[in-house]
Amino acid sequence: MEIPPELLDAQNALILIVMGIPGVRRVDVGLREDNGVLTKEIILRVLVADLANIPPGIPTDISGFPASIIERNPEVEVDQRRLSPLVGGSSISNLLTNGTLGGIARENHTGELRGVTNQHVLGSDGVDVIFQPELTTLPRLPPTGLAP
Numbered sequence: 590m591e592i593p594p595e596l597l598d599a600q601n602a603l604i605l606i607v608m609g610i611p612g613v614r615r616v617d618v619g620l621r622e623d624n625g626v627l628t629k630e631i632i633l634r635v636l637v638a639d640l641a642n643i644p645p646g647i648p649t650d651i652s653g654f655p656a657s658i659i660e661r662n663p664e665v666e667v668d669q670r671r672l673s674p675l676v677g678g679s680s681i682s683n684l685l686t687n688g689t690l691g692g693i694a695r696e697n698h699t700g701e702l703r704g705v706t707n708q709h710v711l712g713s714d715g716v717d718v719i720f721q722p723e724l725t726t727l728p729r730l731p732p733t734g735l736a737p
Contacts, residue, residue, distance in 0.1 A: 592618055592631060597709075599652040603633055606651070612637050612644040614661055615686070618709070621657055636661040677705075686710060 596618060604616045614636040621630040633656040635647050640660040650656055677692035681704070688710030694703050 595652065596631065596633070596654055599654045600633055603635070603648070603651045603656060607635055607647055610644045610646050612639065612642065613647070614638060621655075622659065632657055634659050638662045681706065681710070 600616055600618050607613045607616060617634050617636065618631060619634045620627045621632045622628070633651065633654050635656055635658050637643055637647075637658055637660055639662065640658070643658055647658060648656060677690055679690045681687065681690045686709070688706060690710075691705045691707065694705050695701070696703050
């Protein structure tokens with residue numbers, strides 16, 4: 590299923606709007622849920638800690654794309670050990686996003702090892718501090734460059 594680049598642009602804009610709001614866990618792109626059943630419609634999703642206490646200021650759409658509010662309140666995982674060597678499939682994050690390290694590759698010209706992941710995992714905003722294991726299961730750090 591193809592995700593339009595405009596939807597990813599809208600996701601980035603929504604991140605700037607809502608990630609400073611207490612109770613907002615993250616913003617992602619995913620399938621709409623309708624009464625607990627996933628549909629085929631790709632939308633923006635704002636993940637909050639508690640649907641009974643939705644924080645104010647979350648838009649219902651941005652740039653013409655709908656945004657759905659979903660409750661996600663992850664628990665701290667038991668296995669928070671640091672892996673050495675780090676291998677593909679490990680959990681990683683920066684201060685704004687998290688996901689899975691796809692693998693390790695060797696850079697052709699220098700021979701240095703590089704982590705390989707998807708753009709939606711770490712973004713392409715020049716952030717160079719990567720955490721392993723991911724930070725999102727730990728107390729949230731304030732995002733840099735965003736309004737509190």
